[in-house]
Amino acid sequence: MPGAKAPAHNLKAPRASLDADAPAEAPPASRQRPWLQLAVVIVACAVDTADKALLPAVFKAIDAQLQRGPSALASLVFAQSVSYALALPVWGSLMQSFSIRDFMVTGCISMSFATFLLAAAVEYETHLFLRLVVGATLASLMPLGQAMLCNCVPDDERGFAFGLLQSVCAAATMLTSCGATTIASETIVGVEGWRLAHVGLASLTLLAGAAVYALVEQTPPERSRGGSWLAQQREVIGKVAGKPSFYIMVGQGIFGAIPWNAFAFLPFYFQLSGYTDAQAGQILLLGGLGAVVGGLLGGRLGDAAFRRIGTSGRCLVAQMSVSSGILLFVRLVYVQPSDRSFLLVVMTFFCFQMTATWTPPAALRPICGEICTSSQDRAQVIALWVAVEGVASACFGAPVVGLLCEAFGYRLAERGGAMDDLLPTQREASRDALRSALVGVSTVCWAACLVAWLPMYWTYPADRAKAKASGKDAGSALLEPPAVACDLHAPGRTSYQATAKS
Numbered sequence: 001m002p003g004a005k006a007p008a009h010n011l012k013a014p015r016a017s018l019d020a021d022a023p024a025e026a027p028p029a030s031r032q033r034p035w036l037q038l039a040v041v042i043v044a045c046a047v048d049t050a051d052k053a054l055l056p057a058v059f060k061a062i063d064a065q066l067q068r069g070p071s072a073l074a075s076l077v078f079a080q081s082v083s084y085a086l087a088l089p090v091w092g093s094l095m096q097s098f099s100i101r102d103f104m105v106t107g108c109i110s111m112s113f114a115t116f117l118l119a120a121a122v123e124y125e126t127h128l129f130l131r132l133v134v135g136a137t138l139a140s141l142m143p144l145g146q147a148m149l150c151n152c153v154p155d156d157e158r159g160f161a162f163g164l165l166q167s168v169c170a171a172a173t174m175l176t177s178c179g180a181t182t183i184a185s186e187t188i189v190g191v192e193g194w195r196l197a198h199v200g201l202a203s204l205t206l207l208a209g210a211a212v213y214a215l216v217e218q219t220p221p222e223r224s225r226g227g228s229w230l231a232q233q234r235e236v237i238g239k240v241a242g243k244p245s246f247y248i249m250v251g252q253g254i255f256g257a258i259p260w261n262a263f264a265f266l267p268f269y270f271q272l273s274g275y276t277d278a279q280a281g282q283i284l285l286l287g288g289l290g291a292v293v294g295g296l297l298g299g300r301l302g303d304a305a306f307r308r309i310g311t312s313g314r315c316l317v318a319q320m321s322v323s324s325g326i327l328l329f330v331r332l333v334y335v336q337p338s339d340r341s342f343l344l345v346v347m348t349f350f351c352f353q354m355t356a357t358w359t360p361p362a363a364l365r366p367i368c369g370e371i372c373t374s375s376q377d378r379a380q381v382i383a384l385w386v387a388v389e390g391v392a393s394a395c396f397g398a399p400v401v402g403l404l405c406e407a408f409g410y411r412l413a414e415r416g417g418a419m420d421d422l423l424p425t426q427r428e429a430s431r432d433a434l435r436s437a438l439v440g441v442s443t444v445c446w447a448a449c450l451v452a453w454l455p456m457y458w459t460y461p462a463d464r465a466k467a468k469a470s471g472k473d474a475g476s477a478l479l480e481p482p483a484v485a486c487d488l489h490a491p492g493r494t495s496y497q498a499t500a501k502s
Contacts, residue, residue: 040215042165044104044208046172048141051111051134053173054201055080056264057180057284058194060271064185065192066124070265070410070434074402076131077264078394083135085390088383091140101216107140108209115202119195143383159306159314162361163299167292170357174288176201181267181281240381243371243466244459249364250385252452254392256322256359259329259442261397265405265434270345272431273337283342287349294357302362311461315453318363322450325356326443333435367456371463396445401437408433 059073066072094103114133121127179200183193240246270280298321305313332348335341372381410433 036215040208040211041104042168044108044212045141045165046169047108047111047205047208048138049169050172050176050201050204051115051138052080053176054180054197055131056267057177057281058184058197059265059268060277061184061192061194062127063268065122066127068124070268070402070405071399072124072402074264074398076127077261077398079128080131080135081261081390081394081397083132084139085135085387085394087136087139088143088387088390089380091143091383093380093383101212103140104212104216105209107137108205108212110137112202112205112209115198115205119198119202139383143380143386159299159302159362159366160296162365163296166295166299166357166361170288170291170295170353174285174291177267177288178281178285181284182278185277237384240372243463245367245371245456245463246381246385248452248456248459249367250388252449252456253364253385253389255445255449255452257389257393258397258445261393262401262438262441264398265401265438269333269431269434269438272427272434274427275337275342279342283346283349286346287353290350290353290355291357294354295361297354298358299361301358302366305362306366311464312457314363314367315456315460318359319450319453321355321358321362322446322453325352326446326450328352328355329442330439333439367460371460371467397441401434401441404437404440405430405434408436410434 055076062076063069063073091103091107111134114130114137118127118130118134121130176197180194180197183197186193188196267280267284270283271277275283298317302314302317305317307313309316328348328351332345332352335345335348368382368385410430
């Protein structure tokens, strides 16, 4: 990635020992470019976030067609989020039965097919059902990518790796939000813009699946540990049950994820504030650049703090991110709309996205990689963890905001009309109601998240020490058989850091 530089000294020592034991013959051609396989998997993971950004971006257009109100729109987000969360543990456990390539190709093709059908849907019930299908298919992509990154890099550089993944996902979110918001209410060659946006994403997802099939090497599934599926899940849960850090991560993750789920209404809020569809798309695009920067910046800050002050560094960076995010978000939604406020909104949104996105790459994902060191366990733990977060955020994020804003005075347009047909005072009342709901849900949850990080200063070092004492410290992940087909540490290929720079 241009401009991204990272220290390579931590990789040299383990790679030197591996190269010394390497066979003399050249590796297969398919393994000489591991960075290409890594890039393909990251792009496939970005499909996940792009789809999650698509629905909020077309809220206004779908609201005008279905005439169901914010609570019904929130139900679409809820349906997809819940099916996504419930499917995560199932997909994570299937890693031992199916190859990585088949795993990801199936998810991409299924999601693409469901999205094509969404583009043709005209009834609310059809939208609801297909959102359930899309959520379940998307759940196959992200756990795999995150588990792979833990295997590829040492513990003091995982922040950069997860930052790179988060930045790519943020870029996908930004482009989807901007493009879909801009064309959603337009009619292009006789077709509604929001339908074309779904067709475009479905086509790109199909291409991503084809790229995975062509470039990711076919590998046998991981060896089964025996026993029934439920017994294996109990075994994984038992391993993390004695680690207090995991409970804290799940708890703060729940509180931290709820506001981001509620932000499905942000594009709608900008439109209610008087900005045109194109301006709302530009706000999401330019402000979203902050998330791209924030992913890499947060990862590098987490790594730097970890090297300087140890385990407390990652916790400190996470708390800095949460506290700054609260202040900047409140400032963002209380900018008074005017002809001169557009630039201020963009700048504030950029700063918010740049600072509020540090926690996952700087702390959460690296910590999980250290306290769960087995490749198979790590993927399943990530899946279970994200599932719990997903269910909680789906229940208390967008649905609660939708209900609260209607309780606070949101005015629904007349049947067959649009929000633009409301009187200015009615539009302002609807905007204020939505703002109050967003601020209430976000600030309360983030304050709880900030407090939840405090015990981690003591539990994280203890759990990390236990992992090292058991002989499964994060550094040994470089010597484990990789959980994916992208083996970055075999002889004769470029190191992760070198490929990241390119």
